[in-house]
Amino acid sequence: MNAIKTRKVLVVEDSRLIHKMYEVMLRPCMLIAAHDGREGLARLAEHPDVDVIILDINMPHMTGLEFLGEVKQTPDFAAIPVVIVSTEGKEEDVARGLKAGAVAYLKKPFQREDLLKIIGRLTTDRTAPQRR
Amino acid sequence: MAFREQNPNAAGTDNGDPLATLMRARQLIHDAQQAIEEASQSVVQQRASSGEIPEREARLARAENDREELATRLLEVEHQVGRLMTLYVATYQLHATLDPADVQSTIAEIAVNLIGAQQFALLLRNEDGSALEIRMQEGNIDAPWSSAATYSGGDPLVDAALLDGVLRFGPVEGSPVLVVVPLRVQDVTVGALLITRLLSHKAKLDEEDREILDLLGAHAASALFASRVYARAARKLRTLEDLIKLVKKG
Numbered sequence: 001m002n003a004i005k006t007r008k009v010l011v012v013e014d015s016r017l018i019h020k021m022y023e024v025m026l027r028p029c030m031l032i033a034a035h036d037g038r039e040g041l042a043r044l045a046e047h048p049d050v051d052v053i054i055l056d057i058n059m060p061h062m063t064g065l066e067f068l069g070e071v072k073q074t075p076d077f078a079a080i081p082v083v084i085v086s087t088e089g090k091e092e093d094v095a096r097g098l099k100a101g102a103v104a105y106l107k108k109p110f111q112r113e114d115l116l117k118i119i120g121r122l123t124t125d126r127t128a129p130q131r132r
Numbered sequence: 133m134a135f136r137e138q139n140p141n142a143a144g145t146d147n148g149d150p151l152a153t154l155m156r157a158r159q160l161i162h163d164a165q166q167a168i169e170e171a172s173q174s175v176v177q178q179r180a181s182s183g184e185i186p187e188r189e190a191r192l193a194r195a196e197n198d199r200e201e202l203a204t205r206l207l208e209v210e211h212q213v214g215r216l217m218t219l220y221v222a223t224y225q226l227h228a229t230l231d232p233a234d235v236q237s238t239i240a241e242i243a244v245n246l247i248g249a250q251q252f253a254l255l256l257r258n259e260d261g262s263a264l265e266i267r268m269q270e271g272n273i274d275a276p277w278s279s280a281a282t283y284s285g286g287d288p289l290v291d292a293a294l295l296d297g298v299l300r301f302g303p304v305e306g307s308p309v310l311v312v313v314p315l316r317v318q319d320v321t322v323g324a325l326l327i328t329r330l331l332s333h334k335a336k337l338d339e340e341d342r343e344i345l346d347l348l349g350a351h352a353a354s355a356l357f358a359s360r361v362y363a364r365a366a367r368k369l370r371t372l373e374d375l376i377k378l379v380k381k382g
Contacts, residue, residue: 015241015245016225016238016241017221017222017225017238017241017242017245017246018241018245020221020224020225021217021218021221021245024217024220024221025214025217087244087245087248087331089331089332089333089334090332090333107331107333108244108245108248108331109245109246109247109248109334111211111214112210112211112213112214112217112218113207113210113211113214
């Protein structure tokens with residue numbers, strides 16, 4: 001099991017249940033919560049130093065893919081790794097998410113081990129030169 | 133016979149003295165014997181240590197097995213921790229609010245995000261207990277009751293679960309329902325969650341899903357019951373406060 005160091009993780013997700021789930025599962029991390037894509041962008045502007053973004057797809061106001069598009073077009077945020085965690089689990093959904101710039105795609109319902117593996121890998125492998 | 137004490141190192145220099153040669157020869161023999169003794173001791177030690185190799189190899193193999201067993205056990209424990217976290221969060225979230233609408237949306241979030249339900253409906257007995265209202269429906273459920281406001285019976289799986297309050301898995305003939313989760317408070321069935329379709333990447337419900345469904349059956353009902361009672365009490369309180377205000381004005 002990958003150990004997760006204290007990192008800043010932006011969670012863009014409309015379900016309060018899943019926010020609570022991340023809070024419990026990613027206890028060593030500092031979580032920044034946003035409930036839709038629009039709020040996600042606002043939080044990102046306040047916390048440009050986040051290490052990872054966990055992103056849902058189906059959200060009100062601005063979907064996860066729209067948010068991802070905005071993030072990838074913003075030079076300051078483009079290098080932040082984005083992990084999509086969604087109930088949309090068809091092959092084309094996964095391909096669309098990865099093509100849009102996500103580094104990993106996890107289908108709900110997910111196992112804690114799988115989430116920790118991904119977040120652990122991203123927070124330990126990531127090196128400074130990747131960020132602008 | 134007496135021998136002249138001589139420095140053995142100097143013996144070799146007395147080339148012409150037979151006694152000195154003899155002494156040197158004695159010294160050489162002594163040195164040789166010592167070397168042989170040391171060599172034999174070394175051989176004995178090596179034999180002894182080579183005898184330990186198989187034993188050490190066996191110990192190493194045992195240690196390796198133990199390590200693998202511990203790693204497997206650790207993974208199992210980690211998985212179990214994950215399951216417990218899921219159950220904890222579901223319970224926590226169900227009881228985190230006293231608003232009936234919030235409890236209902238938490239039930240829906242659990243169904244979608246933790247169980248992987250794509251189509252489901254929530255039936256709840258109305259306040260006077262006369263009918264089972266279809267309070268929430270996700271997706272287009274292909275069932276005769278899905279277009280009505282209340283459920284009045286007819287689905288064999290749902291009817292059976294409502295009757296005895298036992299979790300039931302389908303589908304069975306005459307019912308498109310995959311699972312019926314009766315919601316029970318103090319042995320009274322106050323409603324049911326019906327799941328009719330899972331997400332496309334979720335092949336079937338497993339034992340871990342059953343744990344969450346069992347939890348829902350117990351905690352969703354009590355959370356709904358508590359929130360309804362609270363809402364009713366809050367409504368009465370507001371009415372009384374308004375009445376008092378009117379009396380004071382009068």
